[in-house]
Amino acid sequence: xxxxxxxxxxxxxxxxxxxxxxxxxxxxxxxxxxxxxxxxxxxxxxxxxxxxxxxxxxxxxxxxxxxxxxxxxxxxxxxxxxxxxxxxxxxxxxxxxxxxxxxxxxxxxxxxxxxxxxxxxxxxxxxxxxxxxxxxxxxxxxxxxxxxxxxxxxxxxxxxxxxxxxxxxxxxxxxxxxxxxxxxxxxxxxxxxxxxxxxxxxxxxxxxxxxxxxxxxxxxxxxxxxxxxxxxxxxxxxxxxxxxxxxxxxxxxxxxxxxxxxxxxxxxxxxxxxxxxxxxxxxxxxxxxxxxxx
Amino acid sequence: xxxxxxxxxxxxxxxxxxxxxxxxxxxxxxxxxxxxxxxxxxxxxxxxxxxxxxxxxxxxxxxxxxxxxxxxxxxxxxxxxxxxxxxxxxxxxxxxxxxxxxxxxxxxxxxxxxxxxxxxxxxxxxxxxxxxxxxxxxxxxxxxxxxxxxxxxxxxxxxxxxxxxxxxxxxxxxxxxxxxxxxxxxxxxxxxxxxxxxxxxxxxxxxxxxxxxxxxxxxxxxxxxxxxxxxxxxxxxxxxxxxxxxxxxxxxxxxxxxxxxxxxxxxxxxxxxxxxxxxxxxxxxxxxxx
Numbered sequence: 001x002x003x004x005x006x007x008x009x010x011x012x013x014x015x016x017x018x019x020x021x022x023x024x025x026x027x028x029x030x031x032x033x034x035x036x037x038x039x040x041x042x043x044x045x046x047x048x049x050x051x052x053x054x055x056x057x058x059x060x061x062x063x064x065x066x067x068x069x070x071x072x073x074x075x076x077x078x079x080x081x082x083x084x085x086x087x088x089x090x091x092x093x094x095x096x097x098x099x100x101x102x103x104x105x106x107x108x109x110x111x112x113x114x115x116x117x118x119x120x121x122x123x124x125x126x127x128x129x130x131x132x133x134x135x136x137x138x139x140x141x142x143x144x145x146x147x148x149x150x151x152x153x154x155x156x157x158x159x160x161x162x163x164x165x166x167x168x169x170x171x172x173x174x175x176x177x178x179x180x181x182x183x184x185x186x187x188x189x190x191x192x193x194x195x196x197x198x199x200x201x202x203x204x205x206x207x208x209x210x211x212x213x214x215x216x217x218x219x220x221x222x223x224x225x226x227x228x229x230x231x232x233x234x235x236x237x238x239x240x241x242x243x244x245x246x247x248x249x250x251x252x253x254x255x256x257x258x259x260x261x262x263x264x265x266x267x268x269x270x271x272x273x274x275x276x277x278x279x280x281x282x283x284x285x286x287x288x289x290x291x292x293x294x
Numbered sequence: 295x296x297x298x299x300x301x302x303x304x305x306x307x308x309x310x311x312x313x314x315x316x317x318x319x320x321x322x323x324x325x326x327x328x329x330x331x332x333x334x335x336x337x338x339x340x341x342x343x344x345x346x347x348x349x350x351x352x353x354x355x356x357x358x359x360x361x362x363x364x365x366x367x368x369x370x371x372x373x374x375x376x377x378x379x380x381x382x383x384x385x386x387x388x389x390x391x392x393x394x395x396x397x398x399x400x401x402x403x404x405x406x407x408x409x410x411x412x413x414x415x416x417x418x419x420x421x422x423x424x425x426x427x428x429x430x431x432x433x434x435x436x437x438x439x440x441x442x443x444x445x446x447x448x449x450x451x452x453x454x455x456x457x458x459x460x461x462x463x464x465x466x467x468x469x470x471x472x473x474x475x476x477x478x479x480x481x482x483x484x485x486x487x488x489x490x491x492x493x494x495x496x497x498x499x500x501x502x503x504x505x506x507x508x509x510x511x512x513x514x515x516x517x518x519x520x521x522x523x524x525x526x527x528x529x530x531x532x533x534x535x536x537x538x539x540x541x542x543x544x545x546x547x548x549x550x551x552x553x554x555x556x557x558x559x560x561x562x563x564x565x566x567x568x569x570x571x572x573x574x575x576x577x578x579x580x581x582x583x584x
Contacts, residue, residue: 015486016405022400030454031420034431105498117566119515121532122559126325231424234517255426265479272426291415
C-alpha cells in the first residue's frame with residue numbers, strides 16, 4: 001500500500017505538504033515540545049532558572065504539602081462547580097426565553113453577549129469597583145435607606161472566590177446562551193408538536209421533550225466551561241489579585257506566582273502540569289468525538 | 295420557525311418573560327454603565343455621591359489624563375504608548391496567523407494524506423491548552439532568540455498560538471466548498487496555488503473576517519503573554535491597564551481608571567458592535583462542529 005501511495009504522489013500533493021509543514025513544525029515544537037519541557041522541569045530541581053537535575057516527583061509532593069496549593073485547589077473546586085453549573089443554567093434559561101421571540105432575540109442577544117468581546121482585565125476592574133463596599137453596590141443600597149445592608153464578599157477571605165465566580169458567570173453566560181440557542185433551533189418540531197397535541201403544559205414540553213434533545217449543546221457547553229474554568233487567570237488578577245491575602249488563588253495564579261514571583265520553577269511547572277491534566281481530561285474525549293464523527 | 299409558533303403562550307406570560315429579559319439586560323449593562331458615567335465625574339463626586347448617578351460636573355478631562363498623562367508604573371505617559379504597543383503586536387500577528395491558517399486549512403480540508411485527521415486533531419488541541427503549560431519554555435526560547443521583553447517576541451508568540459484557531463476556521467470553511475468546483479479547475483490544468491487563488495480566495499471573504507476579528511479580539515485582550523513576555527516599555531494595553539488600576543500608591547483616581555478601562559475595551563467593543571456576526575461565528579466554530 002505504502003509504496004503504491006508514494007508512487008502516485010503528485011506535484012500538488014507535495015506542494016500541499018510543504019505548505020502545511022511550517023504550521024506542523026511550529027505546533028510540534030511550541031505546543032508538544034514545550035509541554036514535554038514543562039513536564040521535565042516539574043521533575044527537576046529548577047528554582048529561578050530551568051535546571052536539568054532530576055528530582056523525580058519531589059516537586060509534586062512538596063506542592064501538595066503547601067497550604068497555598070490546597071487553597072488554590074479548594075477554590076478551583078468551588079469556582080469550577082459554580083461557574084460550570086450556573087453559567088449553563090443561566091445560558092439555557094436565557095436561550096429558552098430568546099428562542100420564543102425573534103424580536104427579543106434581535107434586541108437582547110447582543111446585550112447578553114457583549115462581555116465576551118471585552119478583556120477580563122476590563123470586566124474584572126469594573127466588577128472590583130462595583131463590589132467594593134466603600135463605593136459600589138453596598139453603598140448604593142445603603143443610600144436607598146437600607147442602612148444595615150452588607151455586601152463585602154470581595155474583602156472577605158472566605159467569600160472572595162465567590163465574587164470571582166459572579167464576575168466570571170456574568171461574562172460567559174451569554175456565550176453559553178448562544179450555544180443553547182443553536183441547539184434549540186435544531187430540535188425537531190414534530191416532537192414538540194406531538195407533545196403539545198397531547199396536551200402537555202409548556203414547562204413539561206421543555207423538561208420532557210426539548211431539554212433532553214439538547215445533549216450535544218450540553219456537551220459543548222460543559223467542555224467550553226470546563227476548559228475555561230481551569231484557564232481562568234486574568235479575571236482573578238484584575239478582580240482580587242488572589243486576595244485578600246491568598247484567599248482567592250486559583251491553580252493558574254499559583255503557577256504564575258511560584259514560577260515567576262517566588263523562584264520555585266519546579267513547583268510552578270508541577271502546577272502547570274496539573275492544570276494540563278485536568279484540561280486534557282475534559283477536552284481529549286471531546287476532540288476524539290469531533291474528529292471521528294467526520 | 296421559532297418554537298413560539300408551535301407552543302402557545304398567552305400574552306400575559308410573554309409579557310412577564312419580556313420583563314425578565316429586560317431585567318437580565320440591565321444586569322449585563324450595569325458594569326458598563328457604571329464605568330461610563332463615572333469616567334466623566336470629578337473624584338469628589340464619585341467618593342461623595344452615588345455610583346449610579348449621572349455626572350453633575352461633566353468633564354472629558356479624565357479620558358484625556360488616562361490617555362496621555364496619568365502614571366503607568368513610574369512613567370507619566372498615560373495609556374497611549376501601550377495602545378500603540380498592542381497595535382504593533384496585533385497587526386502583524388493577526389496577518390501572519392491568518393495567512394498561515396488559510397493555507398494550512400486549505401491543505402487539511404482538500405489535500406488528504408495519511409494521518410491528516412491526527413494532524414488536525416493535534417493542531418486543534420493546541421489552540422485550547424492552558425497557556426501556563428508553555429510559559430516556562432516560551433520564556434526560555436524567547437531569551438535564546440534575543441526576543442525577551444520585545445514586541446517581536448510577543449508577535450511571534452501570538453502568531454504561533456493563534457494558528458490552531460485560524461487553521462480550524464479555514465479548514466471548516468474549505469471543507470464545505472463543493473468538490474466539483476475544484477475538480478473542474480484541476481481538469482483545466484490548475485495547480486495548488488492557482489486553485490487556492492481562483493477558487494478558494496473569492497469564497498473566503500467571510501472566513502477572513504472571522505479569523506481577523508477573532509485573532510484581533512484575542513490578542514488585543516491578552517494579558518497572560520503580555521505580562522509574562524513584555525517589559526515596562528513593550529507591555530501591551532491590558533497589562534498597562536492592570537498596572538494603572540491596581541497601583542497602590544497615592545489616591546485611587548477612579549474616574550481615570552474608568553476612562554482607561556473603557557478606552558482599552560473600546561476597539562474590541564466597536565468590532566463587536568459592527569461585526570458581531572463574525573465574532574459569534576468565531577465563538578461557535580470551536581464549539582459546534584462547523
